[in-house]
Amino acid sequence: MTSDNTLPRSGTLADQGAGGRAAGRRIAVNADNTPWYVYLLLAVFAVGAPFVFPAYTTQIAFLWLMILFALTWDIAGGQMGYNSLGNIFFFGAGMYISAIVQIGLFTDVGAYTSARGGEQLVQDHGDYFYGLVLGTAAAAVGCVVLALLLGRIVFGLRGPYFAIGTLGIALSARELAGTWAWIGGGSGIAMPVYPGQPHEKSVVFYIALFTLAALTFAFLRWLYATRFGLAVNAIRDDEEKAEAMGIHTLRHKQVAWAVAAFFLGMSGAIFGNMTGFVEPLEVAFPTVTFGIFMVVMALLGGKGTLWGPVIGATLFHVVKEVTWTYLLGWQWVALGLLIVVNVVFFQEGIMGWMQRRWPERFGITVDERLSTGGDAGREGTP
Amino acid sequence: MLDNLDLLTLAPVLNVQLLLDGLFIGGIFVLAAYGLALVWGVMNVKNLAQGEYVIMGGYFAWHLGTYGIHPILSLPLVFAIMFAFGWVVYLLVIKWVISRDLFTSLLATFGIALIVQQGLNLAYGPEVRTANSGFGTNVLFGGLVTIADIKIVSFGLCILLAASVIVFMKTSRMGQAIRATAQDARAAKIMGIDTERVYAFTYSLNAAICGAAGVLVSMIWVIQPFYGVPHSIRAFVIVTAAGLGNIPGVIVAGLGLGVAEQYSGFVLGAEFQQATALILLVLVLIWRQIQLAQHRQVVQ
Amino acid sequence: MTYCFESVRASKSNLSRTLTGFVLAGATAGLIAGGPASAKVEGDTIILGSANSLTGKYSSNGVDTQNGYDLAIKTINEMGGVTIDGKQYKLAVKYYDDESTPARTAQLLERLIEQDGVQYILGPYSSPTTIAAAPVVEKYKVPMVEAEGASRALFNKGYKYTFAVLSTSEQYLASAVALAAEVAEKNGKQPSEVRVAMVFENDAFSQDVRAGVVEDMEKFGMQVILDDKMPSDLSDISATLTKVKALKPDLLVISGHNKGAVTAARQMKELQVEVPMVAMTHCEGAKVIDQFGAAADGYLCPTQWAETLSYSDKYFGSAADYDKLFKESFEGYSTVPYQAAQASAAVLVWKEAFEKANSLDTEKVRDAIAATDMETFYGPIKFSEAGNNIAKPMVLRQIQNGEYNVVAPSKYASHELVWPREAMY
Incomplete structure (x- = not known):
């Protein structure tokens, strides 16, 4: 029977399925060479959208959130080969931490939640943003601490045990949050009401989510090109060897997860305020919706690449928004099919497929001299 | 919480009720967990759709019940239907997953789980159902302890089913082929075993066992299209705790989990009942990791 | 591994074309996503x-x-x-x-x-x-x-x-509590002697119903002897019902939407819970009479409306x-x-x-x-200033021989309350 030490060490599909191709592309992608005008176009779209298409502000804000989800999942899942099914934990934890801080700054949390929305925080702009900023900061710090602590426990687990363990953490968090009366239990918490006009609120949270997603992208773009990025890739490719090379694998794994937690925690804090109502099962820890979406989006776009999660999230969100509401009831069947097809038959994702199709466009040159010798047989495989 | 413990000491017969309920439910957990251990051990597929197969079997039993077929009589029929269903799923999806990465099977079967859930929801609606066995209830200890006859019958069926699967694995040619493949698929292939067929059979057998467990669930419990997830989680808890290929371990862990859930529901409150399985899962994993770490140190 | 590591010379223009194409396609698609806005x-x-x-x-x-x-x-x-x-x-x-x-x-x-x-x-x-x-x-x-x-x-x-x-929501089970007090007085007991067991789903609605019940009980000075929540998927409350059996309350109140009602009715039947008065929300939605027949007899079901x-x-x-x-x-x-x-x-x-x-x-x-x-x-x-309907009362129906009959408030009652509840398990 299979025991842990005979299992393959990391979950990189590309490596097993496609041999050397993956090794070549990795470093090319790590040093991002996207031209400046792609960023400019994106920035123009992002800044202009809420003014040109005001009706779609919230939907595009969700797009930034989805991109952030996919990007943060890919840190551990794609770049490091640790496929977490429980990253949504940090989203919910951040949401609750910020809710507690935002309410606790002005009133007693226990009394506020036990009134079940009977009490309301009416704030002016100053107080509201003071609470929001502090709450978001607390969420970021709190989630990093949680990631470092939990990381010590779960990163000893390999392969499927890691996925199941993280899933277990996310699912137990939603159960336990529901039993904790101080934070509102199953009834949830009504967040402080935004003091300004409706459209102003949409725009404020739009800006917040876009800024956060952009920051996440910029940070990861830098991070993947550093030594840290290479070390994390080394863990994915062969953890034992990476360790033998002198990489402190546990510390790298913890830090990688903490980076994801940092951004996810903040996104949770912002999302909680955007929704205005925090509740454990469906809003804070939506494990089978957002929690799985983030994996699917990263896989769809191509995991282990910088742009893959962005492309996957964009495609997923757009298709979902266009079709979802017309599928009344069938949308989950469609999602299930998408997952199965994606995972089983199209695992390399869009970026992976493009890199294989047009390697030269990604700066991957095939060295004919080498490819004809040695283990050439493997290279011929698509 | 302390009041509840007091209650147990004041009326110790309540322990009998909790223990029996836990064991009867645990018997069903064992079936689903055994199926999981089978596919995990033989073909290295982590089937997240385990609970959905259970619920699916339950719905088929309920559906046949509306035609006047008693759920117990529908059991062999459901077993056969689920076996065929498992074979189809194997050909469509699982076949392509076996040799792949570990995460692939988890996600692919999760996708299957979503499709089954929503398919059942569309077919049967979201109402909570229960198949009526028409059996009576035994009252013991002046009404403090009640045992439904159907629970006893279902426990008996659990044992019968588990025993026949074990005997099948030990004695039949297919069972031997499955065990050989689990030990070393390559060697088995060289020895002339059609491993493809063995895999298909194993996966279908798992689906059938789950379906049979579902028939029992529909009789002694409630079913609903989205009730599969807790069953899947329980199966994973049990298999992870017991280890693969450890049938006595699976049985003990399964019955133990059933009892643990009842007690936590009683002592801590029912809102902790599902959290119990999850927390046990995380604890079991931590414990395994500590074991593993020790093992690694020895190697070093 | 023959793709050369050193040979990373980005051919910028090609890559960028591909990426730009994607970004633009995504953005445009996003904008037309909802289709044209139709008028009201x-x-x-x-x-x-x-x-x-x-x-x-x-x-x-x-x-x-x-x-x-x-x-x-x-x-x-x-x-x-x-x-x-x-x-x-x-x-x-x-x-x-x-x-x-x-x-x-x-x-x-x-x-x-x-x-x-x-x-x-x-x-x-x-x-x-x-x-x-x-x-x-x-x-x-x-x-x-x-x-x-x-x-x-x-x-x-x-x-x-x-x-x-x-x-x-606080009106859902108010008349059940009042009825329990009435019954207690009729039997020569004080309303404050009534012992109540509560089982509620852990969501905003049921917890609100619970808050209403607690307030009403305080008015009569009744005692809470059990206050449990249902598990989040509402599939099993047998441990809680075992407690109910041991504690023998005078009134058992249950609220957990349709799913909670089915689970409660099913497991009360199986465990043969004998409580003289059982009040439960969502009986109709859960179709308890169809599913459990005589075992559902005697339940008090609050309803917004009755035919x-x-x-x-x-x-x-x-x-x-x-x-x-x-x-x-x-x-x-x-x-x-x-x-x-x-x-x-x-x-x-x-x-x-x-x-x-x-x-x-x-x-x-x-x-x-x-x-x-x-x-x-x-x-x-x-509607009141706050927007809730103040003109319509809740009524309480009891399942009697497989029929829903209005038993409270007395102004609307068509049948007498059957007490104690006699379920045919």
Whole structure:
């Protein structure tokens, strides 16, 4: 029977399925060479959208959130080969931490939640943003601490045990949050009401989510090109060897997860305020919706690449928004099919497929001299 | 919480009720967990759709019940239907997953789980159902302890089913082929075993066992299209705790989990009942990791 | 590994073309995503909008709600529709599925209002989703008539655009508590001697019902001997019921939507729980009589509406007529759940408000809704400042020989209470 030490060490599909191709592309992608005008176009779209298409502000804000989800999942899942099914934990934890801080700054949390929305925080702009900023900061710090602590426990687990363990953490968090009366239990918490006009609120949270997603992208773009990025890739490719090379694998794994937690925690804090109502099962820890979406989006776009999660999230969100509401009831069947097809038959994702199709466009040159010798047989495989 | 413990000491017969309920439910957990251990051990597929197969079997039993077929009589029929269903799923999806990465099977079967859930929801609606066995209830200890006859019958069926699967694995040619493949698929292939067929059979057998467990669930419990997830989680808890290929371990862990859930529901409150399985899962994993770490140190 | 590591010379232009293409394609697709925004009135049809639960944990009640909306729309349209300023309009509803999640409800309502141009909202099913919906309609100043959100949190925030045709959650089991006190006095006991066991789902609605029960009990000085919550999927409360058996309370109250009601009825049957008085919400929706027969006898079921009540209106006729029409229109109902009746009533409120305002202007229609004072088959409807219906009482029915009979309040009672409950297990 299979025991842990005979299992393959990391979950990189590309490596097993496609041999050397993956090794070549990795470093090319790590040093991002996207031209400046792609960023400019994106920035123009992002800044202009809420003014040109005001009706779609919230939907595009969700797009930034989805991109952030996919990007943060890919840190551990794609770049490091640790496929977490429980990253949504940090989203919910951040949401609750910020809710507690935002309410606790002005009133007693226990009394506020036990009134079940009977009490309301009416704030002016100053107080509201003071609470929001502090709450978001607390969420970021709190989630990093949680990631470092939990990381010590779960990163000893390999392969499927890691996925199941993280899933277990996310699912137990939603159960336990529901039993904790101080934070509102199953009834949830009504967040402080935004003091300004409706459209102003949409725009404020739009800006917040876009800024956060952009920051996440910029940070990861830098991070993947550093030594840290290479070390994390080394863990994915062969953890034992990476360790033998002198990489402190546990510390790298913890830090990688903490980076994801940092951004996810903040996104949770912002999302909680955007929704205005925090509740454990469906809003804070939506494990089978957002929690799985983030994996699917990263896989769809191509995991282990910088742009893959962005492309996957964009495609997923757009298709979902266009079709979802017309599928009344069938949308989950469609999602299930998408997952199965994606995972089983199209695992390399869009970026992976493009890199294989047009390697030269990604700066991957095939060295004919080498490819004809040695283990050439493997290279011929698509 | 302390009041509840007091209650147990004041009326110790309540322990009998909790223990029996836990064991009867645990018997069903064992079936689903055994199926999981089978596919995990033989073909290295982590089937997240385990609970959905259970619920699916339950719905088929309920559906046949509306035609006047008693759920117990529908059991062999459901077993056969689920076996065929498992074979189809194997050909469509699982076949392509076996040799792949570990995460692939988890996600692919999760996708299957979503499709089954929503398919059942569309077919049967979201109402909570229960198949009526028409059996009576035994009252013991002046009404403090009640045992439904159907629970006893279902426990008996659990044992019968588990025993026949074990005997099948030990004695039949297919069972031997499955065990050989689990030990070393390559060697088995060289020895002339059609491993493809063995895999298909194993996966279908798992689906059938789950379906049979579902028939029992529909009789002694409630079913609903989205009730599969807790069953899947329980199966994973049990298999992870017991280890693969450890049938006595699976049985003990399964019955133990059933009892643990009842007690936590009683002592801590029912809102902790599902959290119990999850927390046990995380604890079991931590414990395994500590074991593993020790093992690694020895190697070093 | 023959792809050369050193050979990373980016061919910028090609890569960028590919990426730019993707980004632009994504962006453009995103913008046309919702399709063209339709007006609130298409030709001679007024479009109402609703994000309802068609999948997820509330979906069975959500379907009842949608059936209720659809039946009323059909009836009104067959009677000539809505007349505004001498012009006849038909009604139609644009539905989205909120998957029983509050965050999705809020998002979809925004979509209905901003992108689809809908200006008249029918509520979602359940309290949590309505709690998420109320701030959205408030924000856009679009009126919402809701029929399925009973939580108090909806009516203490000063919302001006949310109107509920149903009675609020704290009234659900109030008459059951009062009845327990009455019975105690009749048997020569003090109401304060009544011992109560409570089992509630851990969500906004049921916890609100619980808060109402606790307040009422405090009035009588009753004792809480058990206060448990249901597990989150509502599939097993046998451990709690074992406690109930040991503690022998005088009154057992249970609330957990349809799923909780089925689980409770099933496991009470199996464990043969003998409590003289059992009050449970959502009996009708859970179809407990069909599923458990005589074992469900004696349950006290609070209802917003009953087909035996003497209400009537010009659209559906009497409550009994509505009951008949509903059963003819939709399959699989042996009892019409009140969730469907109140959904129909919400549509009637819209129709009368449109005609009274004699305008399609949202502000004028909102004022007309606020001034609603009408009789319907569902009961009288008159909104308080806070937007809840203060004219209609909750009634309590008891299952007696497989029939729902009204036993409280005494003004509406058609049958005597059977006490103690004698269930045939």
